[in-house]
Amino acid sequence: ETGVTQSPTHLIKTRGQQVTLRCSSQSGHNTVSWYQQALGQGPQFIFQYYREEENGRGNFPPRFSGLQFPNYSSELNVNALELDDSALYLCASSRETGYRSPLHFGNGTRLTVT
């Protein structure tokens, strides 16, 4: 069983730039969620994708956007990067949308904005 994979593992960007993070879901999983984990904090929900559509969003501005592809992989795009966007970005897949399905996380992408 292939787990959740994320790329790249590390990324350094300049304020104002745009970034795309990628995620492949665990085999058999059709739902992908993205979380942001700032230093010393727990993961915070950005949004979830199910059947290639956004299926719930946390308290993040519209410059955070995403995509899900027919093979259930996903992208997180962040425009107009700000210094506070520096964080670990975690992708998680689950077997189905719905709160009783545990999330299975990838190892994350560490984004640094300078």
Place this chain on the structure above:
Amino acid sequence: DQQVKQNSPSLSVQEGRISILNCDYTNSMFDYFLWYKKYPAEGPTFLISISSIKDKNEDGRFTVFLNKSAKHLSLHIVPSQPGDSAVYFCAASPNTGNQFYFGTGTSLTVIP
């Protein structure tokens, strides 16, 4: 507004003893709770879950207890092993919606 709180940033326990990690929540709509373990440079790994219709769930050395009236859950690890040293997050989800709310984590160190 932190709806899930882990008030102990760190905990040290001797190998073979019990580790008890605590978590409090404020939202009475939460009805599904999970614990995750995180090693450095890795993503969180799912450990154990419990729904609000139960007050205890056990899986090997790990047991989660839920006290709904106190809005409190705890994770017991018995016996603790050095490989259990990691950061532990509790998470909760409401009966509507599809997001999980995480605590800030407790760093557990098991001393050999």
